[in-house]
Amino acid sequence: MSTEPLAVAGGTVIDGGGRTMIPGLIDVHWHTSYCCAAQSTVVTGDVLEIAIRGAMGSERTLMRGFTSVRDVGGNPFATKKMIDAGEIPGPRIVPAGPPIGQTGGHFDYRPYQAVPVNQGDSQWYWYSAGLMAMADGVDQVTLRAREVMRMGASLIKISGGGGVSSVYDPLDVSQYTEAELRAFVDVANS
Structure with a gap:
């Protein structure tokens, strides 16, 4: 297969070494804040632990092929901000x-x-923490x-x-x- 048309159109040619490439996947029901912590941690932990676990899990989410996620619950805003700024790797987050x-x-x-x-x-902890x-x-x-x-x-x-x-x-x-x-x-x- 010739790669000449791609190069002429300004496209980038990537040698996949015989592998198959697919477009990025979109997960439309994701929870950045809940994904990487046990439910017992969500119940008994604190917002910093939940946020750190979610941020660390964002790279794994991206490496599984999900380039975008619709986050339908939690407090992913700091993680989203850092991903958008290129400070940590992760998918594009559309937050609820x-x-x-x-x-x-x-x-x-x-x-x-x-x-x-x-x-x-006062509000219960997870409500005041925005989870x-x-x-x-x-x-x-x-x-x-x-x-x-x-x-x-x-x-x-x-x-x-x-x-x-x-x-x-x-x-x-x-x-x-x-x-x-x-x-x-x-x-x-x-």
Whole structure:
């Protein structure tokens, strides 16, 4: 096979030594912050450990062929910033930021004894660290969605049903009211 047309068109010729090259893969359901830590670490660790593990895992993600990932939950913003600046290797990240769930929903990992919630109490650690978020009612949904967009999210990830790793809800339940879902859509549209 001749490589002459590529060279003439300004393309780069790469001798693959008989190997096959494919375009970069895109993972549309990725978690930079959760990918490289055991769930027990996500529950009991700290944000620095989670961030470091995610940053270190970004190079492995890239080397598996994923040149882009849609990060649908966590706090990948520092890792994204460093990848974009060329400071660490990793895929292009399209971030959703912290996934938003309701009380008793997929991202409610608070201790069982954390009910009732007192408005004067500080946020649970992972919510204040931006690893996940909680919103109940139209006003909170609007606020949390706006906060996530302010962090730099390109999309909003909500939990509209139970999850495989949920504590308090089965996989097949519906969550959020129609009014709450409309509030998420309104923020995304704006």
